Amino acid sequence: MLPLFTIFLIAVAVYASTPDRASNFPVSPDVAAQYECGSTCQENIQAASATDLEDFDMPFDFDFYTTAKNFSGSKPGDILKLQPVDPKLAKFPAGIAAYRFQYTSVDLDNSTIPATAFIAFPFVRQKDPFKLVAYAHGTSGVFRGCSPSTSSTFYDYDTWIPLSLAGYAVVGTDYAGLGNNYSAHKYISARVNANDVFWSTIAAQNAFPHSLSREWVSIGHSQGGGASWKLSEHKLVQKNQSGYLGGVAIAPNTRIYDAITQSVNMAAGLSSEDQQKMGSSGYIPSIYFALRAVYPNYTAPFLSTLAKKRFELGELAQLCAAALPAVVSDLGLAEIITSLDEDALSVVKEFQELNAPAQGDKASRPLLVIQGANDTTVFPSLTVKAYEQACEAGNRVRLSIYPGLEHSPLSGASAPQWLEFIDGLFEGRDLHNCSVETVSAFDLEYARTPAEDEL
Structure with missing residues (x-):
C-alpha cells in the first residue's frame, strides 16, 4: 500500500x-x-x-451536498435544504417536477446523520394529496459522487419512473453517505438504509404537507429491496399512526x-x-x-x-x-x-445478523417479494429462505418468481405486478396469507432476457 x-x-x-x-x-x-x-x-x-x-x-453541486448549517440540533425527519431540479438538466419524462432535499436521518448507533434525497411529482395537480411511494434504489456506488439525485434520470432503470407515470409522488433517498459525505455510506446495511427510507418519507411530508398523502408504501430493488424488506419490520411502521401500508422488495439483498x-x-x-x-x-x-x-x-x-x-x-x-x-x-x-x-x-x-431482514421480526403490513429465477447476484435460494423464515414469524409475504430473468431487468419486467399491488394497498386490499408462485411467461423462448454482463 x-x-x-x-x-x-x-x-x-x-x-x-x-x-x-x-x-x-x-x-x-x-x-x-x-x-x-x-x-x-x-x-x-x-x-x-x-x-x-x-x-x-449532472454537475455535482458541492454546495447543496455539503452538510447544512442547521443540521446541528435537528431531529429525524427535519428538512435541512430544499431546491428544485433544473428541468434543463433532467432526462426523465416531460411534466415531472422534481426537487432535491437534505434531511436528518438516523445512523446505526441511533445518532442523527444528514442524508439527501429527491422527490418527483406528476404534472397534473390533484384535488386530493398525491399518494406517496418511497423508493429505495439498488446499488449505485459507495462513494459520495454516486448519489442518484445527481443523475439526470435519478438513476432510473424502470424503477421509480413507472410510479410517477402512474400518478404517484415518489420520494427517493440517496442513503446517508451518498451525495452528502458526513459519514461513509453504509452499503447494504439494511437497518440504516431502512432508516434513511423512513425519514426521507417523513421529511418529504414535512416539506409538502398539503401535497402528499399521510399513507405511503415502500418499494426497493437489490440493496433497496433489502432496505424495503427491513423497513417492513421496523418498529416505527408497525402502528397505524405511521401511515405505512406495506412494501415491495425486488431482488432483495438479504444474507x-x-x-x-x-x-x-x-x-x-x-x-x-x-x-x-x-x-x-x-x-x-x-x-x-x-x-x-x-x-x-x-x-x-x-x-x-x-x-x-x-x-x-x-x-x-x-x-x-x-x-x-x-x-x-x-x-x-x-x-x-x-x-x-x-x-x-x-x-x-x-x-448479516445485524442487518438481514427475515430473522424473526414481526411485520404488521404485507410485503410483495419478487425474484428472478436466473439471478446470479441475489441468489433465488437465499430469497426463498428469507421468505420461509418471514412466514414462520407470522408475516404476510407474497413471493413471485420470474423465470429466465437476471438481476437488473427484473424491475421493469415485473412492473405490472408491483404497480397493481401498490394500487391495492392504497385501495385497502389486503394480503392475508403467505403464498409463492412462479409467474408464467407469455413466450419465454423469445422473450428478451439479457445476461447481467450485457446490461
Whole structure:
C-alpha cells in the first residue's frame, strides 16, 4: 500500500482537474500500476467509467451536498435544504417536477446523520394529496459522487419512473453517505438504509404537507429491496399512526454472509472466465467498503492482498457502480476470495445478523417479494429462505418468481405486478396469507432476457 500522504497528493492532483465531478476520476497508468492494475485492468476501468459518467451526469453541486448549517440540533425527519431540479438538466419524462432535499436521518448507533434525497411529482395537480411511494434504489456506488439525485434520470432503470407515470409522488433517498459525505455510506446495511427510507418519507411530508398523502408504501430493488424488506419490520411502521401500508422488495439483498459462501461454492470447478461472469463477483468491492463503513478497523482477511489493493484504487478514483467492479473484473473469484475460514468471515456473519431482514421480526403490513429465477447476484435460494423464515414469524409475504430473468431487468419486467399491488394497498386490499408462485411467461423462448454482463 502507498503511504497515506502520497495517496493524498495523488487525490488532490486528480480531483483538482475535475471541479464539477465527484466520481470516476481519471487515474494515470503509473498510478494504476502502483495498485497492481495492469493494462487490462485499466482498460476495464476506463470503459466502465464511461457508463458511470453517463449515469451520474449532472454537475455535482458541492454546495447543496455539503452538510447544512442547521443540521446541528435537528431531529429525524427535519428538512435541512430544499431546491428544485433544473428541468434543463433532467432526462426523465416531460411534466415531472422534481426537487432535491437534505434531511436528518438516523445512523446505526441511533445518532442523527444528514442524508439527501429527491422527490418527483406528476404534472397534473390533484384535488386530493398525491399518494406517496418511497423508493429505495439498488446499488449505485459507495462513494459520495454516486448519489442518484445527481443523475439526470435519478438513476432510473424502470424503477421509480413507472410510479410517477402512474400518478404517484415518489420520494427517493440517496442513503446517508451518498451525495452528502458526513459519514461513509453504509452499503447494504439494511437497518440504516431502512432508516434513511423512513425519514426521507417523513421529511418529504414535512416539506409538502398539503401535497402528499399521510399513507405511503415502500418499494426497493437489490440493496433497496433489502432496505424495503427491513423497513417492513421496523418498529416505527408497525402502528397505524405511521401511515405505512406495506412494501415491495425486488431482488432483495438479504444474507450477505450466506451469499459469499454460496458464491465461492458455486465457483468451485468453474474456469476463471466463467467465474468473472458471475454477477455476485462484481459486488465484492462494494461489500468490502460496506464492512469497513460499519467496522472501520476490519481488515477483511477472507480477501486477497491483490484484491484489497485494487479496491483502494477504486476508492482513490471514487468509482461508482459500473466501474468499481471493473477493478477486479480480470480476476477469477478464487483470486479475490482466498479463505472461507470461519474466523476470517466472523465479522461478515455479524454484519448479516445485524442487518438481514427475515430473522424473526414481526411485520404488521404485507410485503410483495419478487425474484428472478436466473439471478446470479441475489441468489433465488437465499430469497426463498428469507421468505420461509418471514412466514414462520407470522408475516404476510407474497413471493413471485420470474423465470429466465437476471438481476437488473427484473424491475421493469415485473412492473405490472408491483404497480397493481401498490394500487391495492392504497385501495385497502389486503394480503392475508403467505403464498409463492412462479409467474408464467407469455413466450419465454423469445422473450428478451439479457445476461447481467450485457446490461
